[in-house]
Amino acid sequence: MDVAELVDGVLAGERRAVARAISAVEDDAPELAELSAGIYPETGRAATIGLTGAPGVGKSTLAGELVRIARAADLRAAVLAVDPTSPYTGGALLGDRVRMQDHAVDPGVFIRSMATRGHLGGMALAAPEAVRILDAAGYDVIFVETVGVGQAEVDVAAATDTAVVVMAPGMGDAVQMAKAGILEAADVFVVNKADRDGAPDVAKELRQMLHMGAARDWDPPVLMATSAKAEGVEEVWAAIREHRDGAEASGALTAKRRARLLREAESLAAERFRVKAATALEHDPTLGDDLAERRIDPYAAAQELLRRARGN
Amino acid sequence: MDVAELVDGVLAGERRAVARAISAVEDDAPELAELSAGIYPETGRAATIGLTGAPGVGKSTLAGELVRIARAADLRAAVLAVDPTSPYTGGALLGDRVRMQDHAVDPGVFIRSMATRGHLGGMALAAPEAVRILDAAGYDVIFVETVGVGQAEVDVAAATDTAVVVMAPGMGDAVQMAKAGILEAADVFVVNKADRDGAPDVAKELRQMLHMGAARDWDPPVLMATSAKAEGVEEVWAAIREHRDGAEASGALTAKRRARLLREAESLAAERFRVKAATALEHDPTLGDDLAERRIDPYAAAQELLRRARGN
Numbered sequence: 001m002d003v004a005e006l007v008d009g010v011l012a013g014e015r016r017a018v019a020r021a022i023s024a025v026e027d028d029a030p031e032l033a034e035l036s037a038g039i040y041p042e043t044g045r046a047a048t049i050g051l052t053g054a055p056g057v058g059k060s061t062l063a064g065e066l067v068r069i070a071r072a073a074d075l076r077a078a079v080l081a082v083d084p085t086s087p088y089t090g091g092a093l094l095g096d097r098v099r100m101q102d103h104a105v106d107p108g109v110f111i112r113s114m115a116t117r118g119h120l121g122g123m124a125l126a127a128p129e130a131v132r133i134l135d136a137a138g139y140d141v142i143f144v145e146t147v148g149v150g151q152a153e154v155d156v157a158a159a160t161d162t163a164v165v166v167m168a169p170g171m172g173d174a175v176q177m178a179k180a181g182i183l184e185a186a187d188v189f190v191v192n193k194a195d196r197d198g199a200p201d202v203a204k205e206l207r208q209m210l211h212m213g214a215a216r217d218w219d220p221p222v223l224m225a226t227s228a229k230a231e232g233v234e235e236v237w238a239a240i241r242e243h244r245d246g247a248e249a250s251g252a253l254t255a256k257r258r259a260r261l262l263r264e265a266e267s268l269a270a271e272r273f274r275v276k277a278a279t280a281l282e283h284d285p286t287l288g289d290d291l292a293e294r295r296i297d298p299y300a301a302a303q304e305l306l307r308r309a310r311g312n
Numbered sequence: 313m314d315v316a317e318l319v320d321g322v323l324a325g326e327r328r329a330v331a332r333a334i335s336a337v338e339d340d341a342p343e344l345a346e347l348s349a350g351i352y353p354e355t356g357r358a359a360t361i362g363l364t365g366a367p368g369v370g371k372s373t374l375a376g377e378l379v380r381i382a383r384a385a386d387l388r389a390a391v392l393a394v395d396p397t398s399p400y401t402g403g404a405l406l407g408d409r410v411r412m413q414d415h416a417v418d419p420g421v422f423i424r425s426m427a428t429r430g431h432l433g434g435m436a437l438a439a440p441e442a443v444r445i446l447d448a449a450g451y452d453v454i455f456v457e458t459v460g461v462g463q464a465e466v467d468v469a470a471a472t473d474t475a476v477v478v479m480a481p482g483m484g485d486a487v488q489m490a491k492a493g494i495l496e497a498a499d500v501f502v503v504n505k506a507d508r509d510g511a512p513d514v515a516k517e518l519r520q521m522l523h524m525g526a527a528r529d530w531d532p533p534v535l536m537a538t539s540a541k542a543e544g545v546e547e548v549w550a551a552i553r554e555h556r557d558g559a560e561a562s563g564a565l566t567a568k569r570r571a572r573l574l575r576e577a578e579s580l581a582a583e584r585f586r587v588k589a590a591t592a593l594e595h596d597p598t599l600g601d602d603l604a605e606r607r608i609d610p611y612a613a614a615q616e617l618l619r620r621a622r623g624n
């Protein structure tokens with residue numbers, strides 16, 4: 001399949017083409033530039049929703065229930081589970097997303113785990129393009145689920161229209177979440193597993209921490225849900241819609257999208273630059289020797305790399 | 313204080329100079345290049361140890377106990393707690409590191425929380441320079457503790473001589489750790505809070521997962537400890553020493569350090585490039601308009617940024 005066919009397949013919403021295009025993103029394949037150019041004019045329609053939270057809070061279960069609601073409203077839905085690469089698990093992480101299996105035979109649902117090949121900022125660079133592929137393929141609602149609660153995961157979630165942070169009793173408290181820089185990136189909070197002891201305390205502590213923060217245009221709601229029993233999920237869906245409708249009406253969504261496209265282009269260019277610099281260093285070990293033997297420090301070496309890039 | 317004085321202060325091991333130099337790294341201050349050049353020849357002596365794990369597993373308690381052991385061996389010890397920035401907590405995260413307070417009056421111990429100002433890969437870029445400052449200041453053992461279990465935190469831990477991954481019963485299982493890409497970055501595993509139910513199961517599951525991985529030169533041990541009772545920590549210390557002594561003897565440490573210096577220089581150069589590109593885009597909104605109105609896709613925009621960088 002050549003790239004033009006792949007683009008046509010994605011735009012026609014063909015599952016196999018979509019899967020192949022996302023693999024091209026994972027692999028940072030050479031055809032990515034042409035693919036990106038081909039689909040980009042057809043993007044921007046989907047509502048994108050980030051789901052972030054510590055392992056075990058029930059993000060996948062919540063995603064599964066939100067997909068169910070979206071389908072009931074006759075919306076096509078996709079779930080992109082973004083995981084860092086591990087040689088132990090590879091890209092095959094869907095096995096544990098058992099509840100997602102309910103949707104596996106629904107042609108209006110696309111579920112995909114995505115791993116990136118481990119360079120710094122890999123997820124943050126790869127996820128937006130994968131989301132655009134799903135957008136161009138006609139999915140109305142795209143959930144981006146991240147694993148982990150580090151800065152990179154927060155960055156991935158922040159690159160969606162509506163960032164949902166999921167917590168659960170006993171799975172790291174609000175103070176821990178604040179440390180991960182997650183509070184200010186969120187548009188909607190969900191205290192999941194709300195039937196467990198301690199859920200009201202998690203919500204209370206979270207509200208107190210939010211109260212300490214700077215005032216914002218949108219006051220992120222703190223909702224209680226028990227996704228495994230489908231309780232409270234309609235309210236989560238309503239809050240996501242309300243956030244997005246408000247951001248669309250105020251122009252905040254347009255501004256946010258423009259800003260993140262610029263950041264993405266800058267980061268892509270920087271990453272390309274980094275790869276070029278690494279290749280140049282491989283062919284000329286002098287700078288590595290100088291670094292290792294402490295004749296030049298890393299900052300000066302970086303300056304030298306920038307200087308060389310300008311020179312040719 | 314000018315930069316030459318600051319460098320002299322760091323090399324003399326003056327606490328105030330060390331603190332100020334690390335603040336310069338946090339702020340990405342203009343004097344950083346000169347500071348880095350000044351201290352770099354005096355680095356490379358310290359043993360650096362990463363401590364990574366989910367919130368609540370007891371990393372700080374373990375660090376405190378390891379510092380106690382290092383001090384008993386008459387080694388100067390530093391703890392660098394690397395946190396992502398949050399406007400709610402700022403850089404002042406030491407409040408919860410209560411057990412560290414035992415060491416607060418010991419002149420042979422330096423404890424510091426470090427926050428970076430939130431750009432992608434910020435921690436990974438800033439932490440190594442802060443470690444070098446502590447190294448140049450004469451600390452023999454430097455612990456780098458990270459918050460969160462995402463890719464960025466793994467990258468920070470991997471930039472030490474010996475990466476210790478800390479787990480605890482009920483705080484995310486081995487499968488979750490594998491997803492965060494953490495297993496293959498570790499040299500020593502500690503199942504902390506070993507007096508709790510389920511600790512042997514965590515160790516067992518972890519050993520099984522490690523067994524599935526590729527064979528390595530160093531077989532990472534899985535140790536049990538209860539840091540709060542100072543149980544098993546001597547064994548952790550011994551394993552760290554054994555790993556480092558082995559890596560030093562085999563030449564693996566030298567190779568690892570060289571490789572990470574090269575990666576650091578590449579990443580620093582790429583980050584500088586990114587900042588330049590962002591500044592250029594601020595002064596010329598055309599590319600932003602083209603992106604927002606879908607006349608150019610992010611990959612093509614990145615190419616254009618690289619092209620412009622070569623042109624001037």
